[in-house]
Amino acid sequence: MTTLTATPASTPTRVRSRRTWVGVLLGVLLVGLGVTSLFVGVSDVTPASLLAGGAESDAAFLLAASRIPRTVAVVLVGASLGIAGLILQMLVRNKFVEPSTTGVTEFATLGTLVTMIFFPGMAVVGKMGVAAVFGLIGTWVFLRVVRFVPVRQLVLVPLVGLMLGGVVASVTTFFAYRLDLLQSLQQWSLGSFASVVQGRYELVWVAGLMVVVAWIAADRFSVIGLGEEFATNLGLDYRRVVAIGMVVVAVITAAVLVTAGMIPFLGLVVPNVVSLIIGDNVRRAVPWVAGLGAVFVVACDILARVVRFPYEIPLSLVVGVIGAALFLWLLLRKKSRAH
Amino acid sequence: MITLEGVTKRYGGQAVVDDVSITFGSEGVTSLIGPNGAGKSTLFGLVGRLITPDAGRLAVDGMDVATTPSAQLATVLAVLRQDNQVAARLTVQDLVEFGRFPHSRGRLTVVDREHVERAISYLDLGPFRQRFLDELSGGQRQRAFIAMVLAQDTKYVLLDEPLNNLDLRHMTEIMRLVRQMADDLGKRVVTVLHDINFAATWSDRIVAMRDGAVVADAAARDIMRPEVLAAVYDTSVDVREIDGRPVALYYG
Incomplete structure (x- = not known):
């Protein structure tokens, strides 16, 4: 009798303790990789050189001016891009969307091109603002378009998004080509943290702020993920929550774009892996x-710095290769689970 | 009381709900029957503020559906639509907790948790509470959705075709639950049903719709007549008395 009553209670507990362990592992990994990231690079910055040189040394200067900003930026970008994907997936009710499969990134890139053409001297904050506005337009256009796609057509939704993105990207390329800005645009959009130094990365904190917004409104996004009818029945203002979600996604996309460039697949892979676990x-x-x-991008960034040491390869390349492989695995796994 | 006064909804010039005036809420269980396209689901959508009417007035306990804040209506009226496709991987417990959203706004209090526990045990979902919705059978999932609207703790509960895609046993189980919710918990349940025998067995009142209008509205026994059913469905229906209960035969 006692064993009978104990069995159903112990299963969730076991699941929960396993979750706790994975959570702890994630935290340890993040701290470990973060610290490692501080000491990876061409110049000699090691705990020993820091201790030997004190606060005035070159090593300490480098740490404060380059290594810490870079690590902070990488962590914030990784965290916020994952959140952008998660929120977008809730708004669209589709697991295969993220800013770069919905045209949002492409719209934001068009925004940066617009600033390059009309306001070349604009401060980075302004560039981000313009990119965010374009990203917002992109989110709106995408949500309008997918309204005509049945919710159950899981793969059609990102396909429509990719096509939309393709159209916008070709418009961007056309004008960039005509105005001889193609090269600087490519430099902009190629995801890398190589140019992140003190004074040139602080905007990613805005993306970090959006993560906090997402966390505060988390339950609302969950309810939105149940669909408009559920949300309305539960007394939620569907349109308003969708609007908040759109702003979160657009601002994160823009902030990441102007500080680090395009980082593909991240917003897709990370929420899907988490969804499988919890x-x-x-x-x-x-x-x-x-x-x-954050762990994923920090790891990829370290990899990008050491693969061809002392040179760096673009982060987007590393994330793209690993992310694409993970995405394929998820896709095939999903299929096997469906029937 | 849920009151509708001259409510009309048109799609492309055609009235799907045509000048309907009716009141729900004095009986425990009311069933809405009628052929496909009669406007039953649209009527639910209108009451549940999912669809805006083209004309007429809807009110729940005197609160105008069009002007009352949605969050306030959500504490007295719960609507469960048919064919609920939830893509999100949520556990049964998550879903039932969201039913408390109108009261808790996301922060569950002790009272909220009691309601959640009660709803889960009421629908015998205890063993499945940590399961994800996509890991449940159709009957279990339907029960989870009903647990959610039960946790919402509203006086009025509207269930649109709750028996869809369920087998015999689960259909009976759900209807027994609906009856209990009305008798034990004092809920006022309105359901859309296709099986008129289920409607006749479990409801106090049956409302028949056809072409967007209410064509019959009476106690279950008075609706279960061949001439009434033939007029509603436009097909001949035989009604026999079995063990003192009217049973419709419509299998051809």
Whole structure:
């Protein structure tokens, strides 16, 4: 009798303790990789050289001016891009969307081209603002367009998004080509943290702020993920929550674009992996997605710095290769689970 | 009381709900029957503020559906639509907790948790509470959705075709639950049903719709007549008395 009553209670507990362990592992990884990231580079910055030289040394200067900003930027970008993907997936109710499969990134890139053409001297904040506005337009256009696609057509939704992105990207390329800006545009959009130094990365904090916004409104996004009818029945202002979500996605996309460039697949892969482990309750998922996203990008960034040491390869390349492989695995795994 | 006064909804010039005036809420269980396209689901959508009417007035306990804040209506009226496709991987417990959203706004209090526990045990979902919705059978999932609207703790509960895609046993189970919710918990349940025998067995009142209008509205026994059903469905329906209960035969 006692064993009978104990069995159903112990299963969730076991699941929860396993989750706790994965969470702890994630935290340890993040701290470990973050610290490693501080000491990876061409110049001699090691704990020993820091201790030997004191606060006035070259090593300390480098740490404060380059290594810390870079690591902070990488962590924030990873965390916020994952969140952007998660929120977009809730708004669209589709697991295969993220800023770069919905045209949002392409719209934001068009925004940066517009600033290059009309306001070449604009401060980075202004560039980000313009990119964010374009990103917002992109999110709106995408949400309008997918309204005509049935929710159950899971793969059609990102396909429509990719096509939309393709159209916008070709417009961007056309004007960039005509105005001889193609090269600087490519430099802009190629995801890399190589140019991140003190004074040139602080905007990613805005993306970090959006993560906080997402966390505060987490339950609302979960309810939105149930669909408009559920949301309305539960007394939620559907349009307003969708609007908040659109702003979160657009601002994160723009902030990441102007500081680090395009980083593909991240917003897709990270929320999907987390969904497999703990499900889609946004309140529970936000710290996981942010943590895993940060770990993923920090690891990729370290890899990008050491693969061809002392040279760097673009981060987007590393993320793209690993992310694409993970995405394929998820896709094939999903299929096997469906029937 | 849920009151509709001259409510009309048109799609492309055609009235799907045509000048309907009716009141729900004095009986425990009311069933809405009628052929496909009669406007039953649209009527639910209108009451549940998912669809805006072209004309007429809707009110729940005197609160105008068009002007009352949605969050306030959500504490007295719960609507469960048919064919709920939830893509998100949520556990049964998550879903039932979201039912408390109108009361908790996301921060569950002790009272909220009691309601959640009660709803889960009421629908015998205890063993499945940590399961994801996509890991449940159709009957279990339907029960989870009903647990959610039960946790919402509203006086009025509207269930649009709750028996869809369920087998015999689960259909009976859900209807028994609907009856209990009305008798034990004092809920006022309105359901859309296709099986008129289920409607007749479990409801106090049956409202029949056809072409967007209410064509019959009476106690279950008075609707279960061949001439009434033939007029509603435009097909001949035989009604026999079995063990003192009217049973419709419509299998051809």
